[in-house]
Amino acid sequence: MNVLVLGKSKTGTTVISRTICNSFAEDVQFIFEPTDTQPFDEAQTTPHSVTKIIFDHWLDRKSALASIANNGHRLQFDRRVLIRRDPRDEIISVLLYYPFDLKRVVQDPSLFDTWIDFLGEKERNPAAISFLRMCEMFDSLFHANFTRSLSKFSSFDLGYLHFCQRLKAHHLLLKYEDFIAGNTKALAAYLNLELSDNRDVGAPYKRTYRTGAFDNWKRYFTPEDVAFFRRYEKEFGMLGYDDWTLTPVDRIPEQELSGYVRMLLER
16 A cells, blocks of 8 residues: 655654554555655555655645646555644744754854743743744844744645645545544544554654644743734634634743754754
């Protein structure tokens, strides 16, 4: 069986695809984040394969991605799993993972120290620093455009919702939150596979793990953030996310913020 797992960056594609890999008794080929069509035109050497594709990597080639998903190549998919995650949790994860991509190009390492110190302030007093303020601080340090990317729903949705709606091939839409909560009966039935309890992603991919949870935005966001993101209330509702209730906390664990970024920089 050949399985395609497709999702945006930081939506659980790694843990979901690796869990599916771990569920096969026979040899399985894991195709990790291909950015061209070559792997899909090569001869298959194992009984099973799991391909993990990041939608963000194909933004300027969506028709090519659709062709892959619709079996327009030698590799023919039997099952397709499209992942959806609460955009509020997703953007938090994207922001915190960003330094891993920047560390190769940022010349002044003290900028990362400043960012880590700032995240420490958020950990100690979550209510004092909004997520929007985190974005602004990140932009000022690294000359990024993260804050501006939040100005339109389409800017951080990237057309993924539209792509999923237009995909012709049969597929399963899986919510990240259901997978994390263990609600995987629909996934197992669709794959006709007994899912393994082993969710170990393997050493090369452990950096992708931060909390392994959902609704983190409830602890990270402030009322200011809620007011800002409610401009997309209709779109979030279409995705199945209509709860806007915060769960304030006194502290956020270090391993979720400054400790996580420090780990990424040491990799």
